[in-house]
Amino acid sequence: MRPIRALLAGTAAAGLLLLTACTTDAPTEQPPAAEKSAAEEEPAESGAESEWFVQEDYDRELAQRDVEPEGPADQPWLQAIEPEYVDTADFAGEGGTSEGGDKTLCFSNASVSNPWRVTGWITMQQQVEVLQEEGVIGEFRVSDAADDDNKQISDIQAFVEAGDCDAIVISPSTTATLTPAVEAACESGTPVIVFDRGVNTDCMVTFIHPIGGYAYGAVGAEFLVDNLDPGATVLALRILPGVDVLEHRWAAADKVFSESDIDVVGVEFTGGDGAKIKDLVTQYLQRGEIDGIWMDAGDGAVAAVEAFEDAGQPYPVFVGEDEMSFLRKWDETGMTAIGNVYSNFQWRTPILAAQMIWAGEEVPSEWVLPQEPVVQEDLADFLEANADMPSLHYAKFGGEDLPGYPEAWTDR
Amino acid sequence: MTLTAETSRSTARQWRERLLSGGSWTVLALLVVVLVVIVVINPSFAEPVSLMAFAKKAAPLVVLAVGQYFVIVSGEFDLSVGSLVGAQVVIAARLMDGDEALTWPVLGLMLVFGLLVGLVNGLVTTLLRVPSFITTLGMMLVLFGAIRLWTGGAPTGALSESFRVLGRKGFPDVPGQFQVPYALLVALVVVGFAVLLMRRPFGRSLVAAGDNAVATAYSGASVWWLRTRAFLLSSFLATVAAVLIGGFAGVTAQVGQGLEFMAITAVVLGGVALGGGRGTVVAAMVGALALEALFTLFNQLALPSTIRPAVQGVIIIVAVAYAARRRRT
């Protein structure tokens, strides 16, 4: 970063903070936050030093990548890494209105506001249908919070209040904010299953998630480090700040980059908007070469690739996601790339977990699903398997054996 | 650009006066200052390739700002354009699903849909007398929900290559070399068309209606139809912008979000008065360019992206306050 630019940015930032000074008040009122803020005012955003980075979690997740998961290899959604099983016999047969079959399953969904969630949500519904056919599930009750934590808290409260849920599945909108509501749900005695993002409690019967954000972020960063020469430039594109799963991804990547010779020329928030991504990449390309792109989620990856095409630049080494549009673009262009995976098939697992809990089968208390990126070698297979799928579909959706396949995903 | 030398000479003085008299002056100065600072920081920005890339990126906002200008100058608001852009891109992607043969039929359908939205906005505002802020806010919600209802939450399908040409390609079509983006040509055509339209009876009546609806009605104008046509134009241009944005970057779930506020901000930055009757379409265009230039500047300054909205907010308020001060004295 050129000094003059940093200076200008610093001046602007300082001026701005002066302008917004009325909102910060005296530091004496916020002793715990005050020290941090000084570091954060620096224009450089260093994930590895941020409050989001926890070395212990980072190490664990990175190690988990190499652990052979337990469970059926052809059903990754039932696999678990280093599971510690808990006994669920207490929940078996007990609970609510129905004995044996026709249980009421309640699901509090954060939202279906992005393609990843839409794909997973379809998979989940298909899985529920299977169990409904089998007579395991009677009613499947869903509340969609439309990304509103406050509404989701109410939704969960309503499930608890209604009292007739035989299990409550929660996909939290934000980790920190839903903790009290989830705790309240646990206290009601109904088995609680949390998946995707976590909460700051371990009261639920099982917490289902892929390995995690650190692994996700590190995989991509390591791929770039491995495939780029020292001193190569990388642009990091992020969706938005403040969401833990996304912050973990960047924190890990930043850690990896900081330990390498890669030069991260920019970290930008894009909101996942293709137009903004393409514009940003184009502008970076005007200022110099970009050798690699790291993204914290695949939304709009194709727009980033196109920016290189339109600028007449060679393709970068690219870290995308297992979204079909990107996989197809990757195949088309033959660039060096990796399709990161935040296992979409995890949307099936909570339903199956509920079935297991009702049956009194033991489940892992923390159900860590495998999370394997799509690499060049697998690419052709995934493309073929998902040939009819829409462009914003996720390759590792894990619903191929469900009866609704493929129409449920193609004709949504 | 296509104006003859004679007309441009005769209008030059007139423009200068208008720019000095209203708030338009502010934004032109802002644009120049921002561009100069960008070039100082990064001289390569002045290269034709970079400028053309800037033009390509800015084109959709210019088109949207022109559409919003028609509505604002007639004394109304259109908050539905962002949702409409999103809806149109998603509709296009889903209906054509990458099929080249469907490009034109789908474009036709988009046009019809856009005009329908504009017509509803216009008629509800003028005949049912619902304030346009509410009408278009409602329309924004309806479009947002309906389009997701239709696609199950995330866009499906793909845009055909020929659909994307306008927003993505240029002439000559050699990547990385100097090219005149089609988006720039579209924007120029739109601006030219808008400038001509504003010099037509329709344009003058529209501004007059924004200035004094009673006097305009008493002069024989159908004010409701004038305003409805402004909404139709806004929706039509939102459709054009959708073609450009969809072409530029393809389909993403977030496409179009927040564009209504961007467009209104651009128009207001251009010195066009909210409430109508004052400001030129060229100033609205300059406002859009200034806003885009500002974003580019932030980028060039490597300003942390989190702080950019704050700087943007300060600049908008200061610019409008400055213009208000000028008008008062």
Add this chain to the structure above:
Amino acid sequence: MRADDDAHIAVPDPESDPESPDPVLRLHGVGKEFFGTSVLRDIDLTLLPGQVHALVGENGAGKSTLMKIVAGVHRPDTGAIELDGAPVSFPTPLDAQQAGVATVFQEFNLLPDRSVAENVYLGREPLLRGLVDRRRLHADTSHLLDDLGLTSITPWARVGSLSVAQQQVVEIVKAVSYDARIISMDEPTAALAEQEVALLYELIGRLRDRGVAILYVSHRLQEIYDLADTITVLKDGNHMLTAPAAEVSPDRLVRTMVGRDFAGFFPDKPADTVPTDTVPGEVPGEVPGEVRLALEGAGNQMVDDIDLEVRAGEIVALAGLQGSGRTEIAHGVFGIAPFTRGRMTVDGQPVHVRTPRQGVRHRLALVTEDRKSEGLALGQSVLANARLVLDAVLPRASDRRARGIPGVLRSLAVPASTVASAQDVEVQYLSGGNQQKVVLAKWLVTEPRVIVLDEPTRGIDVGAKRAVYDLMRTLTAEGTAVLLISSELPEVVAMADRILVLRDGRIAGELPGGSEEEAIMALATGAA
């Protein structure tokens, strides 16, 4: 009939009369200029408590300006104002109000969505322990209303739900609530129906009994004699007469009001009002003097049973008091508030004009009474305004026909510099006269067959007036039918071929052009 003796009548000096109370408000030699034009010269006015002082005069005589000086809206350029014998000046209307000088303007200064009590005490709500004491608010209002005998109005009634007369009364009540010792009223009955006036009379009577000095501006002779103790007549900004009402006969009052030397001011009627054949294009072959506009039994909510004819080349004037239905006829003809009954024909063809657009299509034109709110888009250029009708109704022909605008503007004696910069200069920066010329121009370029001029010379300078009169002559010479609405009787008398006098929404009678102004006044006021 014009008598020389009423030019200046001795003003009785109230101070010399031991019987009369001390004056509350005195104006000494007050004068006011606008843009170099003197609108008031050396006015003396003395208001006594418990007396109604009528201020009369034609439009443009300076009544409104004088009222606004009293109200603190304008400040006098010369002269002094004394309140209770001490000199005062009112920088803002609020200051005047707080000094006990309240003014009830024609346009309502009320919030329609608030209650009577809330309006009356706005800004001075009674408090009890920091909160508005609603009980006292209502009680005080109630008390005020009772005091004034206004039992029909409740303090909590929403003002918007009241009749116009009641709203007028609320305005006055608000003035009274300031403990106003002087209340001036600008044509308080102008917006009232006849039945509603009684309410106002009653109120004024009670105010007088309370010792309030009332400055009452009105055109209606009946009212003046019903209410006033003293009458002051203004004419062209000059103080003509102040005398006890009982001492001024209606006849003399009218003469004092209208008496004016206008010799040579109005352009002569051409010897022959029949259109000549010199006009190219549109009118050849027409039967001279054919009926252009005719109404038969036309009416709506505001006017009833209107029969009138305007022939090509003829000027027909609609005279009458403000609120008598003149403007409403114009609005009916032009489709702003269409007639709901009767027949209307243009050039012998029955027409239904439901919107101004249809009016323009039938080649009618209306120069509205209120230039600023109904006639012009003030922020737009002269040219844009001048071609507004063309743009709005005849867009295809607009560019071609707009080329004639500079010529039209020049023919109306618009300054050459303004014509040259017509494209750039916003209308709001023009003088009233030039603004009016722009309004006229926008209609002339449509080549109307019937033009309705509603108060075309109101608030414009003498030169512009003359231009308007010349224009009317030119138009009639070209075979246009002109319907003139005016409160300026000399104008009506000198310009019109026939005069229809309206009273309370009906035609009270027809007089030939050149009739005596007194005769018109008599018909208009119902004195005849």
Add this chain to the structure above:
Amino acid sequence: MTAGTGAGTKVGTGAGSARRHHLGSTEIVYLALVGILVIAGVLVAVRGGNLFAQGNVSYMLTQTSLLGFVAVGQTLVVLCRSLDLSVGYVVALCSLIGATTMAGDPSRVWLGVVAALAVAAGVGLVNGLIISALRVNAFIATLGMGLIVKGFLDTRFKGPEGEVPLAFQTFGYTRIGPVPVSTIVMLLVAAAAFVLLTRTRAGYHMFAVGGNLDVARLSGVRTGRTLVLAHVLCSLCAGVAGLLIAARFGTGNALVYSYGLDLDSIAAVVLGGTLLFGGRGSVVGTVGGVAILAVLDTAFNVLDVNPFFKDVLRGVIIIAAVALYARRQIDPASRRVRFGTKGSAARGGDVA
């Protein structure tokens, strides 16, 4: 709709009392609320549920509180013919200021509350001053202020931050019967706003400023001060909403600004019968408007309706409601009528 134009003919000295009673918009709002409750109740019953079960009722009430706070504040500024697009950001800001100041320490609760409200009031003050003193259009001023706060939030806070002590979380979770404490507090705030508008000079003056600025000024109302006060109070209400968020989340969260509270609150205010152009309206109506939205939310939730359909219906309802109010705004009484009419010609029908 039959306009009572004919009735105005005899308006004379004795009118006013004889006028037939009109339904006010507040009454319409509550009628609509009852109607929607009945329809939703029946629909839910048909599906075998009970909309009025305790769980659903408390859900409904909980949904009202957050938007309720914001909408009550928004009512004040809308009455003044202004609007506030920054409320969403203020809510987020105050949730963070509150939570970080409390820092999990029960003894600092009051400090957190004071800090959050002080910051909120500061934002409102700046909003009000920009609008009244710098004469920047409220739309632009508050949009810009929202962006400024957003920039601050995104820069300063990297995610949920701060910790709310359990004692304060009760504000978000405690219920008395089916009624959440937060709803009670919201109703108290609404009641305070009601008192402000109906019992204080400041409130009276807000109506005047929104109704007709010139009349207000001529009557000695300090218009600028009134507008600033409305904005400060609006932001304060948003600040309380932020504290509620903090109490419910146990922490502060910047992403609250993406909930769309700004436009939702304006929609609720207008749905509650307050005129967007100021001068007419009530907090009671706003609470009704918020309740309507909450009932819809609850019914959709119980009926398991697609969340996107909710947006569609919400948009339609807002437009329809305002169209209905607009129809009723034409006051037949204040129109002058001299002669009876056979038609019902509206004056200047062409002027939109």
